[in-house]
Amino acid sequence: MxxxxxxxxxxxxxxxxxxxxxxxxxxxxxxxxxxxxxxxxxxxxxxxxxxxxxxxxxxxxxxxxxxxxxxxxxxxxxxVSSQISNSIAKLSIAQFLNEILIKTLKEQSANTHVYEFIETCLKFLNDTDNCINLHLYFLSEFTRYLGFEPQNNFTSNTPYFDCREGRFSSVGLTMPLGLNKEDSLLFSEFLKINSLKSGITNVQRQTLLEILLAYYKLHVPGFNEVKSLEVLREVVSG
Missing domain, CATH: 2.40.50.140 (Nucleic acid-binding proteins)
Known part of the structure; x- marks a missing residue:
């Protein structure tokens, strides 16, 4: 046909x-x-x-x-994504997104919303100079389409993020099963904001990246080492 x-x-x-x-x-x-x-x-x-x-x-x-x-x-x-190849930062983010898509879309059926989300992110990467947080935004938002979006139910009574359940809990677990209190608070604040525009420090950016990748590993079968990660870390850390 x-x-x-x-x-x-x-x-x-x-x-x-x-x-x-x-x-x-x-x-x-x-x-x-x-x-x-x-x-x-x-x-x-x-x-x-x-x-x-x-x-x-x-x-x-x-x-x-x-x-x-x-x-x-x-x-x-x-x-035409003519600007991506002209920037080491954009190119490293593109390679990272490409690898994430290969690892997560293995047998994905048609979904217009998924396609349009990916398309929008790629156009943003090409067209916008301030794209330093795009990989974090992408990982966070993409969980909605993959079916394991984290719930931001953080309170003083539930201050620990449980990576297995995708929600905050009263019980603290060690990585990769869960986050300590400091990282849980950082993750909760991150989930509240538009990470494309927020002022995230380099240290926070690296911590959030580790959190999100650990979360993916628990929820995506066969999600193993991300080969493009080291280059990405060097570029986005400035």
Whole structure:
């Protein structure tokens, strides 16, 4: 079946001179794997620039029923992220977001809200100079779509965050199962604000990143080491 859709490139694996296997998250079909031929030739309908990770593309697909790999026949970027590659900070955040998406969207079905959230974050990363907290905002907000959004029920009687339950509790647990009182308060304050615009210190930024990744590891099966993490830490710490 031939269909038109929009897609975000998550992964591109080269097979031979011109053939690629792509992992796409699409607006209308969710997570799919496609094969395609990529070339800079005049007649080519898919150029190398169109299949770079996190490219936002208009695509023409041949979706094959009961098949694991479908066919991508045409692709063109509907939004060009020209500013990301010009900034080490933006590039490191983009690589981190890309890795998080690969780890969490393994068999995700179509969800327009998920697609639009990712699309909005990528456009913000490209268009906005002050994107130093985008990775924290993304990790926090994305839990809503993945089904384990933390509840901010912090009180003097429930001052400890329980990572297992996703809510604050009267009982303190050690990482990665829970947070101490100081980190719990920091996490509660973080959940109240728009982290894209708030004044978070470098130390707080690193602590929040550790908290959110520990939380993901408890709730996403197979969520293992994030390879892009060390570079991200160096860049966002200034």
């Amino acid at each position: 031939r269909v038109s859709d929009q897609a975000i490139v998550l992964q591109a694996i080269k097979h031979g001179d011109k053939k690629f296997i792509l992992k796409l998250y699409t607006r209308g079909h969710g997570m799919i794997t496609v094969s395609t031929h990529v070339s800079n030739g005049v007649k080519s309908k898919i150029k190398p620039a169109s299949v770079l990770p996190l490219s936002l593309m208009d695509v023409e697909l041949i979706v094959k029923e009961n098949k694991e790999i479908h066919q991508l026949t045409e692709a063109s970027c509907y939004y």
